[in-house]
Amino acid sequence: MLQNNFFCIGFGAIVGVGWAVSINSWMSGSGGPLPAATGYLVAMVLMVPIALCYCELCTMLPVSGGGMAYAFRAFGDRIAFLSGWATFGAFITIIPWEV
Numbered sequence: 001m002l003q004n005n006f007f008c009i010g011f012g013a014i015v016g017v018g019w020a021v022s023i024n025s026w027m028s029g030s031g032g033p034l035p036a037a038t039g040y041l042v043a044m045v046l047m048v049p050i051a052l053c054y055c056e057l058c059t060m061l062p063v064s065g066g067g068m069a070y071a072f073r074a075f076g077d078r079i080a081f082l083s084g085w086a087t088f089g090a091f092i093t094i095i096p097w098e099v
Contacts, residue, residue, distance in 0.1 A: 027036045063069045067087060072080035 023036070026039075027033055030036045030039065057070050061070060061073055065072070068080050068084040071083035
């Protein structure tokens with residue numbers, strides 16, 4: 001396989017295809033492409049501060065474990081446990097939407 005093929009497989013696994021399949025119903029339900037594009041832009045603006053916080057956390061705490069590791073370092077065992085299960089629940093509930 002070419003390196004480009006590996007990139008496309010990895011990118012598709014990360015981004016998923018659920019948004020591409022359901023974009024037609026989003027546009028018809030929102031009133032056309034302009035409100036749908038506005039919704040994407042608003043969501044992007046709201047996610048940028050979260051991404052910047054994760055960038056800072058990754059440089060301050062270079063450990064594996066993601067949000068659970070950060071919660072453990074900041075709040076202890078109990079909150080880290082809840083954070084791990086919340087992440088697991090979020091990933092499990094998004095699977096039907098992506099398929």
